Amino acid sequence: MSETTKLPKARLETRFSPKEPLMTKHDAVVEANRCLYCVDAPCIDSCPTSIDIPEFIRRIATGNREGAAKAILEANILGYSCGQVCPTEVLCESTCVFQEMEEEPIRIGELQHYATDNALEENIQFFEAGEPTGQKVALVGAGPASLSCAHRLRRFGHETTIFEAKERPGGLNTDGVAPYKLQADQSLREVEYVRQIGGIDIEYGTKVGEDVTLEELEDEYDAIFIGVGLGADNRLGVDGADLDGVWGAVEFIERLKVEDNFELPDGVDRVCVVGGGNTAIDVVRQMRGLDVDDVMMVYRRDEASMSGYDHEWEGAKKEGARGVWHAQPAEIIGDGQVEALRCRRTRTNDNGELEVVDGSEFDIPCDMIVLAIGQSKLGELFEDVEGLELDWGCVVVDEKTQQTGNAKYFAGGDCVSGGKEVVDAVEEGKVAARSIDAMLQGRDPAEAEDDARPVAVSGY
Amino acid sequence: MPDLSVDFAGIKSPNPFWLASAPPTNSGEQVMRAFDAGWGGAVWKTLGQPIVNVSSRFGSVDYGDRRMIGFNNIELITDRPLEDNFREIEEVKRHYPEHAVIVSLMVETKEEWKDIIQRSIDAGADGLELNFGCPHGMCERGMGSAVGQEPKVCEEITRWAMEYSDVPVIVKLTPNVTDITVPGRAATRGGADALSLINTVKSIIGVNLDEGVIEPKVKNKSSNGGYCGQAVRPIALHMTNQLAQDRQVDIPISGIGGVETWRDALEFIHLGAGTVQVCTAVMHHGYRIVRDMIDGTERFMREKGFETIDEMVGRALPSYDDWGNLDLNHEIIAKIDEDLCIGCQKCVAACHDGAHQCIHVEEGTRVPYIDEAECIGCNLCMYVCPVPDCIKMVEVDNGKDSMTWNEYTAAKERGEDVEHPGKSTHQTHF
Numbered sequence: 078m079s080e081t082t083k084l085p086k087a088r089l090e091t092r093f094s095p096k097e098p099l100m101t102k103h104d105a106v107v108e109a110n111r112c113l114y115c116v117d118a119p120c121i122d123s124c125p126t127s128i129d130i131p132e133f134i135r136r137i138a139t140g141n142r143e144g145a146a147k148a149i150l151e152a153n154i155l156g157y158s159c160g161q162v163c164p165t166e167v168l169c170e171s172t173c174v175f176q177e178m179e180e181e182p183i184r185i186g187e188l189q190h191y192a193t194d195n196a197l198e199e200n201i202q203f204f205e206a207g208e209p210t211g212q213k214v215a216l217v218g219a220g221p222a223s224l225s226c227a228h229r230l231r232r233f234g235h236e237t238t239i240f241e242a243k244e245r246p247g248g249l250n251t252d253g254v255a256p257y258k259l260q261a262d263q264s265l266r267e268v269e270y271v272r273q274i275g276g277i278d279i280e281y282g283t284k285v286g287e288d289v290t291l292e293e294l295e296d297e298y299d300a301i302f303i304g305v306g307l308g309a310d311n312r313l314g315v316d317g318a319d320l321d322g323v324w325g326a327v328e329f330i331e332r333l334k335v336e337d338n339f340e341l342p343d344g345v346d347r348v349c350v351v352g353g354g355n356t357a358i359d360v361v362r363q364m365r366g367l368d369v370d371d372v373m374m375v376y377r378r379d380e381a382s383m384s385g386y387d388h389e390w391e392g393a394k395k396e397g398a399r400g401v402w403h404a405q406p407a408e409i410i411g412d413g414q415v416e417a418l419r420c421r422r423t424r425t426n427d428n429g430e431l432e433v434v435d436g437s438e439f440d441i442p443c444d445m446i447v448l449a450i451g452q453s454k455l456g457e458l459f460e461d462v463e464g465l466e467l468d469w470g471c472v473v474v475d476e477k478t479q480q481t482g483n484a485k486y487f488a489g490g491d492c493v494s495g496g497k498e499v500v501d502a503v504e505e506g507k508v509a510a511r512s513i514d515a516m517l518q519g520r521d522p523a524e525a526e527d528d529a530r531p532v533a534v535s536g537y
Numbered sequence: 538m539p540d541l542s543v544d545f546a547g548i549k550s551p552n553p554f555w556l557a558s559a560p561p562t563n564s565g566e567q568v569m570r571a572f573d574a575g576w577g578g579a580v581w582k583t584l585g586q587p588i589v590n591v592s593s594r595f596g597s598v599d600y601g602d603r604r605m606i607g608f609n610n611i612e613l614i615t616d617r618p619l620e621d622n623f624r625e626i627e628e629v630k631r632h633y634p635e636h637a638v639i640v641s642l643m644v645e646t647k648e649e650w651k652d653i654i655q656r657s658i659d660a661g662a663d664g665l666e667l668n669f670g671c672p673h674g675m676c677e678r679g680m681g682s683a684v685g686q687e688p689k690v691c692e693e694i695t696r697w698a699m700e701y702s703d704v705p706v707i708v709k710l711t712p713n714v715t716d717i718t719v720p721g722r723a724a725t726r727g728g729a730d731a732l733s734l735i736n737t738v739k740s741i742i743g744v745n746l747d748e749g750v751i752e753p754k755v756k757n758k759s760s761n762g763g764y765c766g767q768a769v770r771p772i773a774l775h776m777t778n779q780l781a782q783d784r785q786v787d788i789p790i791s792g793i794g795g796v797e798t799w800r801d802a803l804e805f806i807h808l809g810a811g812t813v814q815v816c817t818a819v820m821h822h823g824y825r826i827v828r829d830m831i832d833g834t835e836r837f838m839r840e841k842g843f844e845t846i847d848e849m850v851g852r853a854l855p856s857y858d859d860w861g862n863l864d865l866n867h868e869i870i871a872k873i874d875e876d877l878c879i880g881c882q883k884c885v886a887a888c889h890d891g892a893h894q895c896i897h898v899e900e901g902t903r904v905p906y907i908d909e910a911e912c913i914g915c916n917l918c919m920y921v922c923p924v925p926d927c928i929k930m931v932e933v934d935n936g937k938d939s940m941t942w943n944e945y946t947a948a949k950e951r952g953e954d955v956e957h958p959g960k961s962t963h964q965t966h967f
């Protein structure tokens with residue numbers, strides 16, 4: 078039986094309230110009725126897991142909330158968290174046809190949250206485990222990729238065991254996503270819901286490569302799914318990088334989300350967040366949410382070149398954050414404790430390359446520096462697996478099947494992509510399960526049917 | 538797992554959801570796609586001597602942002618050759634033996650009826666539907682609603698059909714009559730196996746004010762059309778109920794008119810319909826709406842503990858009675874939830890101008906209050922209120938025993954000294 082992971086009560090993240098609280102029934106039904114129920118809807122194509130969006134929204138409109146949840150979870154078993162953490166602005170909602178009329182797109186993510194919340198709350202289960210096949214699959218890491226994969230493998234009737242280094246499941250859904258989107262307890266609640274299908278065992282505190290070897294897994298299991306995500310925050314190779322007050326972004330967020338009684342150190346009024354991606358913006362917004370006075374995003378290029386989403390950065394600015402552009406960290410100044418971030422100016426030269434301007438050093442006084450300059454890759458762990466290829470630390474797979482160069486190994490999620498969204502990890506886990514099932518039955522994974530796509534109702 | 542399959546007057550169908558005879562059942566290719574989508578049966582677009590149609594044909598009532606809450610058409614029966622239709626019916630039945638294919642018919646003479654019935658049966662029809670309901674065009678030629686409105690003719694043609702048919706015969710009625718039980722009984726007397734209703738309601742959908750011409754326009758003219766879609770559902774529900782209540786009509790009923798969701802379908806079933814038919818909603822959204830109809834119905838059945846459709850057929854019928862048998866001493870009043878109220882005061886205008894003048898506003902506040910002694914419990918404010926659950930109707934224990942109008946007048950007649958039932962307010966002094 079599934080043992081429930083306990084979280085400390087006094088988590089700093091609980092100070093945040095949801096940016097998009099659960100819709101009321103009235104709000105949901107009004108919004109659902111606004112949906113045009115498009116044919117061959119573009120939103121479906123913009124969802125990595127191809128949820129039949131018009132269908133689930135129609136079900137909300139007709140008062141069939143449970144049926145709506147079913148339509149969502151059929152395609153995406155983590156539909157509850159995705160409804161809250163997905164960057165819908167650049168996914169499903171970005172292609173809503175209302176955009177063509179310059180009108181507000183349907184609030185698809187919020188409707189998805191509304192539809193699935195009740196199923197989780199009431200523990201309404203829609204899927205049953207398949208007839209036991211006697212075949213066993215090991216999954217490495219209990220993040221979204223593995224959870225999605227394991228659930229579908231159970232529907233096919235295969236036995237699943239997940240090995241998780243930490244003491245809790247959910248991966249970055251539990252430890253990483255911004256608390257105003259999803260909090261750790263919600264992620265754990267979802268994991269419990271997913272596991273209700275039965276037979277998804279999780280071995281906590283078991284780091285593959287240390288506590289159990291790949292050879293042992295290979296001996297005992299018929300297939301292995303790699304869903305380890307990414308590793309620790311990259312560090313900055315400059316003087317002063319080890320001073321007190323220099324943090325890794327993911328480390329900071331994880332402590333904020335799951336550590337008992339974690340608080341920002343006293344006297345932190347000015348924070349520099351180094352980076353230009355979504356993790357950097359997340360930290361910036363969280364710092365503002367914790368009432369840090371001056372929160373600066375320090376980025377070596379200009380505002381327009383940031384890889385983080387525009388809508389997130391716009392939100393950060395509204396909340397009072399500011400950007401320091403064309404600034405390349407050169408040194409961290411301080412005496413035991415951070416006092417300033419020394420940067421050099423950059424500019425784009427005639428060849429379009431970024432170059433540092435000589436003699437342009439300047440200091441940004443601050444009490445804390447958070448580095449959001451990427452996470453390490455964990456591929457190394459698998460470098461001895463025969464046939465399995467790595468590309469800059471990412472596991473290489475066949476795009477259609479998620480199979481690696483070693484027929485027994487499949488992979489998905491951030492460890493393959495180098496860092497995308499939860500929903501991508503879910504889709505890749507789902508596809509991998511289908512391929513694993515085909516492989517275990519002696520069929521060609523490339524020929525496996527895509528059974529989860531919305532039923533084509535017509536051949537218009 | 539609830540079982541949705543039905544046996545409707547001998548016609549078997551995997552679920553009670555059928556397409557009504559109309560454009561969605563115009564051809565074999567369409568019907569097969571509909572079955573793939575999940576429809577249990579289809580009533581083929583009415584066959585008869587092929588006609589020519591006009592363009593345009595359809596008109597719509599939009600309400601605010603909602604399209605097609607009411608719909609009308611001046612289309613006639615099939616405009617395709619009979620041979621093509623029969624060939625396609627045969628093909629559909631060959632590929633979909635488990636699904637119900639009912640062929641709708643409309644011709645004039647006894648000979649024509651005999652011929653077209655035979656050809657339909659030869660093509661493999663599981664049942665026939667006699668179109669006695671079309672209220673535009675065809676009735677000018679003495680068919681359609683011209684038949685449905687004449688009980689004698691209705692009965693006679695039904696009898697012919699029964700004579701020639703060895704598959705179940707459904708008679709489709711027009712709502713364009715004052716009392717639906719009259720044609721209902723006539724068809725029953727004629728031996729019909731089942732009834733279906735409603736066909737469309739005679740209508741003019743609107744006037745184009747810029748041009749001063751009725752819609753839908755055919756060049757610079759128009760004609761009356763047949764009204765359907767969500768807006769007609771209450772009329773159809775009423776007529777279904779009337780027939781289901783009538784002891785002289787003891788045959789199954791297929792409910793039609795404004796069905797768009799599983800809820801709509803279940804309402805018809807609760808009033809005695811064994812199957813439901815859909816036209817406008819499919820014309821609006823496509824065959825795919827049936828997926829939620831099936832899913833929602835199954836969920837409802839699981840929730841309420843029903844295992845078959847039959848268990849629900851007519852479930853709400855006992856709740857219907859004559860007005861004279863309703864308890865006049867039952868008292869409800871409106872209650873406003875002050876915390877939820879947003880102060881729009883729509884209920885104030887509604888009650889003052891459209892009801893009983895008993896919602897008031899204290900000087901200097903926006904949240905109204907109800908003069909409970911005066912409230913007659915009409916529901917108006919509750920419907921007008923834009924905030925869900927803000928105005929609720931609550932039962933009042935007035936200590937009075939139940940008394941209906943019929944009981945009261947009977948007691949009076951017997952010379953008993955009875956108190957007038959009901960609530961006495963400033964407007965009604967008994």
Ligand SMILES: Cc1cc2nc3c(=O)[nH]c(=O)nc-3n(C[C@H](O)[C@H](O)[C@H](O)COP(=O)(O)OP(=O)(O)OC[C@H]3O[C@@H](n4cnc5c(N)ncnc54)[C@H](O)[C@@H]3O)c2cc1C
Pocket residue numbers: 162163164217218219220221222223240241242243246247248249250253254255258283284285286304305306307327330355356359455458489490491492496497498499500502
């Ligand atoms: C700060 C931050 C914010 C984000 N915000 C969002 C967001 O708002 N929306 C969104 O869609 N995406 C967001 N993402 C991205 C998203 O979290 C990831 O794409 C997603 O979680 C990837 O899932 P995964 O299963 O591949 O890996 P992970 O979620 O990283 O899970 C991997 C799991 O494997 C375990 N593991 C690692 N190595 C081993 C080992 N050797 N043995 C056993 N277990 C191991 C880890 O402990 C972890 O539990 C965010 C990412 C970050 C860093």
Ligand SMILES: Cc1cc2nc3c(=O)[nH]c(=O)nc-3n(C[C@H](O)[C@H](O)[C@H](O)COP(=O)(O)O)c2cc1C
Pocket residue numbers: 557558559560582583608609610612613614615641668670671709735736737764765766767769793794795796814815816817818
């Ligand atoms: C365009 C159109 C054509 C129709 N043609 C027929 C027909 O040929 N035969 C028939 O019996 N009813 C016909 N009907 C009536 C429908 O079958 C149905 O009885 C009516 O539309 C009410 O159902 P609805 O509200 O679901 O549309 C037609 C309706 C429409 C809108």
Ligand code: SF4
Pocket residue numbers: none
């Ligand atoms: S719906 Fe089709 S047939 Fe009708 S007017 Fe438009 S294009 Fe023509």
